[in-house]
Amino acid sequence: MMNSRDFHRSPSFTERLSGLSTAFKMFPFIQTGQRILQPFLEKFGFSVQEVTDSVKLFLTNGHPALTFPFLRPPNNILIGCANLLGSKSAPLQFSPQISQFLNESVGKDVVYVSFGPYVKMSGVSWYSQLVEILTELDLRVIVKVDKEFEKEFPKSVLPLNWAPQKDLLRSGKIKLFISHCGNNGKMETIYYNVPVLCIPQFADQPVNAELVKVKGFGESLMKEDISVRAKEVIAAMIANHGTYHRNMKRASDIVENEPGNARENLLYYVEQVAEMGNVDYLVNKVARQQSTVEMYNLDIVVPVVVIVIVVVGFILYVLLKFCVYFSRKVGMAGFRKLKNE
Template sequence: MSKDLEHMCLQIFKDKNLHNQLKKEKFDVVIAEPFDPCGLYLADYLQIPSTIVAMASSRIEPIQWAVGQPSGLNFIPGPGSAYGKSSGIWDRVNNIWMFIMRTRMFRTVYWNLLDTLREQTGVVIRDIDEIVADSAYLFFNSNPYLDFPFPSLTKCVPIGGFSMDISSWKSEKLPDDLHKLLDERYKTVYISFGSMIRSSDMPDSYKSGIIEMMKSMPNVNFIWKYEDGNDQEFEKKLPENVHPKKWLPQPALLADHRLSLFITHGGLGSVMEVAYAGIPAIVVPLFFDQPMNGEMLKRHGGAEVYSKFDLGNSQKLADVVQEMLKPEYAINALRLSNLLQKQPIDPANRLIKHAEFAAEFKRLQELDPYSRQLNFAQYFFIDIFVIIFIMFATVLMFFKFIINRLFYKSVPKPKNE
């Protein structure tokens, strides 16, 4: 994928007509996503007065580190780590390891692209760390009432949920076939693994496990987003309570009170939607930030995280689904929905106000933390701990010397015969 990003970015930087057109617009501020840093590099090259870094995910470690935001590795779970009281020392080891690996992965993409641009176009562009550090704000796709509590900076603005419009979802008319399915049985479960990973490409053992689970629950309707509408062999295996659909209006479906449970891959968009809709969820993380998203949703008491490697275990999956259909999970999910819908500051309004502020005042050096200027030893107090250790060791050696002197003075030497 990094090669595709390089090719695309090279074409953008070679397009002088595009550069001239953008310069004529005299933009006050640019908002760019750092997963593909080309937009940030272009903004720096064109010398647009103000930059806002906007992350589509809740965290990208090297970007947050560049602005000086604390990592919180000792209590914020990384991929595959538990959260809270169930978190142990190996979870923290995993957090550090994943931090190092994800940072290395992103930096490799950033540096390779920057080297390619400099070599093949001769443009003068700063390093990604400098560009991010000089940005007016860092927008990140997190909501304080949903995400893990963590230390942050005024410069880091959470905008998670800015596009969530629950009233619009509820007013959207569902297709007639979905209306009928939602009325067929007392409980209805919706299954979707997102747009990137297709259920139709799932290993057969996983499909069989899911199908057997659904067969064991004939009183529950299952709506399954299954992309291959011509898979006749697959459809022959399905019981009458299972309804595969190539596409579904997910927000409107989640907002319908007749839906009982959502089985999802845990993409941040789906997690945000189900949280706002107030529907219990089973999160089956596949990759990247999805394990963290699952733990984030689980801590509110309306969701459970289920390993993708256990999808073939139909009995275990059925037990979890039956558990999640209990009323207490729906109550907890509804509470989270009310929290998000009634939060004191609307995320969309927060985004607009900060963007307008950055456009007016450009570079906001007042928000830069001095911690960015500290080296590793200073930031983590290693220099102070070394001084304390030396002082302690010196005092210990001094007392040992005094005790030895007093002891040997008080003990008379034996006389030689």
């Protein structure tokens, strides 16, 4: 566990102890990330460790205000929303078809549904079922479909083969975004303050969905539960729209207004690499020299577990002795009473 303000020395016992609870919370997320990357890298003959050892600078599409507070090394620079900063006031660009649909939807709740440009949703039964649930709730729906999608929709549904997602999300006309929760969509919906219902499919999407739920930006639902829970969850999210919106706005305001924002960080470090050829001064060399015992805090975990087991065992032993003593006392008192009678 490294202290990012003083990372050129080995962390002390107390520093690692203070970070242990965070490490336990984040362990499932860290392992998921490694599992996602490994099959892709193996195709090119690399391992996750080889890549992390050779790459000196990581530019990550994330921001502490928008995502769970991951423990990150000094050479992992967050540039999330760098491409979105200042875009809230830019002119909206909608096709006549979309503009007409939004104009006809004034006074009604509009839901935008998209599972990305590369996923083929034609023939996926739960996708059609999801849209049917939305129409049953009397919602206006803009839904992203592929060209092979042949289902006919009612007038309250606008099917699109391509949708200007960022413009829709920042228009202020979308009440709820239903998404697979890929990282780009997650960042956009939070930045533009549109509550999101995540229905993750693969890769990093289950982790993103969990983070959205933890931060209060939206909810998560598995596709297997759509028929059972979707109507209830969507209705509750529409009713509680303001709470999700406020949580998102607090986060996006931090991103928008913080000094040294994501765009400035991106430009600064790209210029550093161009000028200096590397950013070795950011690389945490001590972390790579830590033993397995230190890295996984085994010198803390093992003694603590042993102490807990001993204490619990002692308490159980005392309780057992007390129960035996009490039962004997009760038995002797009953025996004396019978003898006197």
